[in-house]
Amino acid sequence: MLEVEGLDAFYGDFQALFDIGFTQKSGETLALIGANGAGKSSLLHSICGLTSETGTIRLNGAEIGKLPPKVRAELGVSLSPEGRRMFSSLTVRENLQIGANTGRPGPWSLDRVTELFPILEEFANRPASLLSGGQQQMVAIGRALMANPDLLLLDEVSLGLAPVVAEEVMAALASIRGESQMMTILVEQDVSRAIAASDCFVCLLEGRVVLDGVSEGADLGAIGHAYFGEDDA
Numbered sequence: 001m002l003e004v005e006g007l008d009a010f011y012g013d014f015q016a017l018f019d020i021g022f023t024q025k026s027g028e029t030l031a032l033i034g035a036n037g038a039g040k041s042s043l044l045h046s047i048c049g050l051t052s053e054t055g056t057i058r059l060n061g062a063e064i065g066k067l068p069p070k071v072r073a074e075l076g077v078s079l080s081p082e083g084r085r086m087f088s089s090l091t092v093r094e095n096l097q098i099g100a101n102t103g104r105p106g107p108w109s110l111d112r113v114t115e116l117f118p119i120l121e122e123f124a125n126r127p128a129s130l131l132s133g134g135q136q137q138m139v140a141i142g143r144a145l146m147a148n149p150d151l152l153l154l155d156e157v158s159l160g161l162a163p164v165v166a167e168e169v170m171a172a173l174a175s176i177r178g179e180s181q182m183m184t185i186l187v188e189q190d191v192s193r194a195i196a197a198s199d200c201f202v203c204l205l206e207g208r209v210v211l212d213g214v215s216e217g218a219d220l221g222a223i224g225h226a227y228f229g230e231d232d233a
């Protein structure tokens with residue numbers, strides 16, 4: 001379970017998040033939605049320990065909010081960052097193996113990742129820089145999974161991908177949804193797709209939670225109003 005309470009986050013003097021609060025149950029996928037600059041990446045970064053933050057972040061009952069990023073990773077927080085961030089001179093296999101550095105036991109291994117994304121087996125020995133955008137995205141997700149996380153943070157996994165490739169990535173994620181009680185926070189620009197792929201959602205506007213709820217049967221009109229900061233009249 002993930003419990004976030006009263007979370008404020010800062011980049012120097014700039015406050016990016018204000019009093020964020022939500023809970024997520026084990027096995028659930030949470031869609032984090034909001035316009036450009038709303039604070040979605042900042043929230044993922046705060047959970048990883050990459051911003052300066054105050055407030056409470058509890059993962060499976062343990063307060064992780066004050067811990068350095070490396071320790072949070074060892075406790076099961078794993079990020080697939082916006083823009084993928086490959087080590088471009090390393091091979092696909094080497095990029096994936098970096099994810100296993102936390103040494104956490106669990107179901108995810110090179111074999112399991114290449115079962116999920118078979119193309120990565122074919123390209124295992126190629127430098128990651130030679131892969132297509134979609135293939136690099138698969139490496140980024142695979143690398144995050146290699147850490148055997150309790151909490152998988154996926155920032156904009158379909159951004160810039162051709163629709164058919166985006167669907168392929170989302171289908172792979174759907175196939176592992178809730179596996180081993182892993183929680184996932186999915187940042188996704190396409191609101192309908194995000195809602196369809198999740199159990200619950202949080203909508204941010206200018207660094208604040210403006211709406212949250214259960215994804216099944218969610219009112220997309222109300223989410224649209226919250227997303228753009230319009231009065232829900």
Ligand SMILES: Nc1ncnc2c1ncn2[C@@H]1O[C@H](COP(=O)(O)OP(=O)(O)OP(=O)(O)O)[C@@H](O)[C@H]1O
Pocket residue numbers: 011014016034035036037038039040041042043082
């Ligand atoms: N490293 C940083 N230093 C200073 N300000 C930052 C930094 N990163 C983000 N910000 C600011 O924090 C706010 C939230 O940005 P964030 O990247 O979290 O938004 P986002 O919802 O992920 O947007 P997008 O959909 O464009 O990725 C923005 O005003 C942004 O300019």
Ligand SMILES: [Mg+2]
Pocket residue numbers: 040041042082155
């Ligand atoms: Mg972002």
